[in-house]
Amino acid sequence: MNVAQALAAHARWRGWEIVLFAALALSWFVLPGHALLANEIALLALFAVSLDLILGYAGIVSLGHAAFFGVGAYAAALFAKHVLPDPLVGLAFAVAVSALLGLLTSALILRGSDLTRLMVTLGVASVLYELANRFDQWTGGADGLQGVTMGPLLGRFEWDLQGRTAYAYTLVVLLAVLFVCRRLVHSPFGVSLQALRDNRLRASAIGLSVNARLVAVYTIAGGIAGAAGALLAQTTGFASLDVLDFHRSADVLLVLVIGGTGYLYGGLFGAIAFKLLHDLIAAWTPQYWTFWIGLFLVVLVLVGRDRLLKPWTWRVAR
């Protein structure tokens, strides 16, 4: 089997993937009462998938991914308020803005060590947070941007209180993004990303232009994170400083780590597990749920994700 065949075999649709896509599509019909929660999960999954592109595939550790999420949310909300209430145009606008931000800030992540990148990504998110706080005549500051009314989806479907329309909207975007990303990571571009993640020096030695690829993937990931933010702003009709807050960046990292990095669906599984866990703990101890999340993180890392989530490997590992 030569390389081309091996790659093609690797990229083939597996049975469980088809089942997964079908199950996601079906979830709209079987979970009508939980559309609001499902919508939140789908948003988070979308956000985590975008982080997976840069963390799992390109190996960039980011503590400031909320920057794109927040910019997308504000872009969509402001666009709907001042320009046009149509959600799809707003979504496209928000994606364009946050992808542009990704393009601009990608120059910052090309140099330095893990620590430098961590600091720079965190710094970008903090700068945006401060800016949103400063220009509160536009963003509404800590009180949030109110009075955003969205037009009906495609001009026909009104938003309902149960979130059925919202969930359908988010779900379609999520499925489309997953599909596109799947193509992306199995393309030569995606494979080259994994090569430079594993060893940058060797990747550049075989003629890959490392920087151009990092810029490209960072821009794409920025756009997808922006889409997640835009969907949040559109489906809730609200955007506040919270969308740029540090805990969003930390949460999405946690989601991705629960689900596992580098196979695209980690964000999805992680988001489901994280939200359900969150709801469970928050119902039990609303004020101190971060303690249990923290404990969970510590145990997860100390024991090792693989060993914790796959108990059947314990005996083999010995």
Add this chain to the structure above:
Amino acid sequence: MLTLLFDGIAYGMLLFVLAVGLAVTLGLMNFINLAHGAFAMVGGYATVLLMDRAGVPFLATLPLAFLLAAAAGALLERTLYRPMYGKPHLDQVLFSIGLVFMAVAAVDYVIGSQQQIVKLPAFLSGRFELAEVGIGKYRLFIVVLCALLTVGLQLILSRTRFGSRLRAAVDDPRVASGLGINVNRVFLLTFAVGSGLAGLGGALGAEVLGLDPTFPLKFMIYFLIVVSVGGTSTITGPLLAALLLGIADVFGKYYAPKLGAFVVYTLMIVILLWRPQGLFVRKGAR
């Protein structure tokens, strides 16, 4: 103007004492410890609670804050941190964020989420004029104490046997242990002293920086800025970075209060763009 400068220096010195422990663990041991602020919080709360509930005088609480934070650091190093040394950076980040979340929620649960107030003794409060420059007595106290600590640390690192052992253990742990240096104990001691210093900084800073359960999260980025901008191969680098940060922050808050921390973050990004390894890096060191 000069008063502002002096306040900035005091703030910077405080940040340095808070962050120097992190510079050691991060720079020398190559461990990304986001939970460093939690040890500072231990020190701060030790001071506040000892003064409030046990009536210990302020000056006497400072060494206690150091000891308590150092003990907490040593305990955690022994039990939790050591297995993390060899792990990838992502794991270290997640692990220490988890610790921060736990510390924040635990303090919130045990003590409550309100801001804690430190009652300074009379001889440290108030300010006096020196050549038209208003100087807060407590600020002066901080500057003097931190300067003494800095000189002491520099001497310990460069002149004592422990300092050379530490540098050896960091450069090559395997060879160092081959030469009969107990690497584990050196790291343990270093970690404990670093946490202790953070605790001392937290105790000193409780009045200036404010103290509530979100302290480790609020100041995490400041500590990281000090370390990443200052570079991690010396302790003069973080010192200068901390002073720069302190002055920039005080000036930024005074002249452009609404922009707040914006100035500081932008400055950091620019510096890191220009010198990704930090401002003060010795050529060829590590």
